Amino acid sequence: xxxxxxxxxxxxxxxxxxxxxxxxxxxxxxxxxxxxxxxxxxxxxxxxxxxxxxxxxxxxxxxxxxxxxxxxxxxxxxxxxxxxxxxxxxxxxxxxxxxxxxxxxxxxxxxxxxxxxxxxxxxxxxxxxxxxxxxxxxxxxxxxxxxxxxxxxxxxxxxxxxxxxxxxxxxxxxxxxxxxxxxxxxxxxxxxxxxxxxxxxxxxxxxxxxxxxxxxxxxxxxxxxxxxxxxxxxxxxxxxxxxxxxxxxxxxxxxxxxxxxxxxxxxxxxxxxxxxxxxxxxxxxxxxxxxxxxxxxxxxxxxxxxx
Numbered sequence: 001x002x003x004x005x006x007x008x009x010x011x012x013x014x015x016x017x018x019x020x021x022x023x024x025x026x027x028x029x030x031x032x033x034x035x036x037x038x039x040x041x042x043x044x045x046x047x048x049x050x051x052x053x054x055x056x057x058x059x060x061x062x063x064x065x066x067x068x069x070x071x072x073x074x075x076x077x078x079x080x081x082x083x084x085x086x087x088x089x090x091x092x093x094x095x096x097x098x099x100x101x102x103x104x105x106x107x108x109x110x111x112x113x114x115x116x117x118x119x120x121x122x123x124x125x126x127x128x129x130x131x132x133x134x135x136x137x138x139x140x141x142x143x144x145x146x147x148x149x150x151x152x153x154x155x156x157x158x159x160x161x162x163x164x165x166x167x168x169x170x171x172x173x174x175x176x177x178x179x180x181x182x183x184x185x186x187x188x189x190x191x192x193x194x195x196x197x198x199x200x201x202x203x204x205x206x207x208x209x210x211x212x213x214x215x216x217x218x219x220x221x222x223x224x225x226x227x228x229x230x231x232x233x234x235x236x237x238x239x240x241x242x243x244x245x246x247x248x249x250x251x252x253x254x255x256x257x258x259x260x261x262x263x264x265x266x267x268x269x270x271x272x273x274x275x276x277x278x279x280x281x282x283x284x285x286x287x288x289x290x291x292x293x294x295x296x297x298x299x300x301x302x303x304x305x306x307x
Contacts, residue, residue, distance in 0.1 A: 045275055047061060064278060092261075096243040099185060111197050145180075249262055
């Protein structure tokens, strides 16, 4: 009798053990390919930089972390705020936030338009949204450069219309970087929003109109709360790659208006300060983790609210 009672428990234990064994190769790949490099960066951030790059093994130092936000005066050995680093970090956060807002403003009506089309034509519209992913990021960035440069399409059209008399200096500015990131990451906002809006019960929208709500009230009180998971997911998908962008600021910013990704690359290259680059990499990861925690917290609240 006891054997009969324990049989389901034994079967469940075997099933769990088999699942872990089947998952073991994937877990090892994740451990080696993802966690391994991050651990190396963490270790490097606590070491002493080498004379010509690299690090001096097993010489503990906090200089890498200290140099992220502070710098030492070479003349009187006093400490001060690393204004260049703080400025670049602030620029990265600011441009990433603005990119998220712009993609949301452009992506929400686009996703709503696609979700309200007939079922037969939705696939075509989604297909058109995904076409930019077929092209390399560098090529798309150079394409945007041709659009906004002094002799580009935007300036030529504005001059032809008589709006301006001389070309606007857009290229090699923060505005150029913002436009480039908005163009590149817009599909990452549209697709999650479309997935949420497509599941929306539009009878609730009709009920709102029946209760004499205007368009703005229906949008703010019915549509947005119901598609909030897609909105948050799209914002995270745009904010995170924007924060670590390297190619777009390099090409459209001209190397002058650097972002955090460019600063990290410079420390591992021309700067030859690997501990500082590693500390900045971990700092970037911490910012990303905070953004993800914000997403998980809001998504869980949204799910609990719907239940």
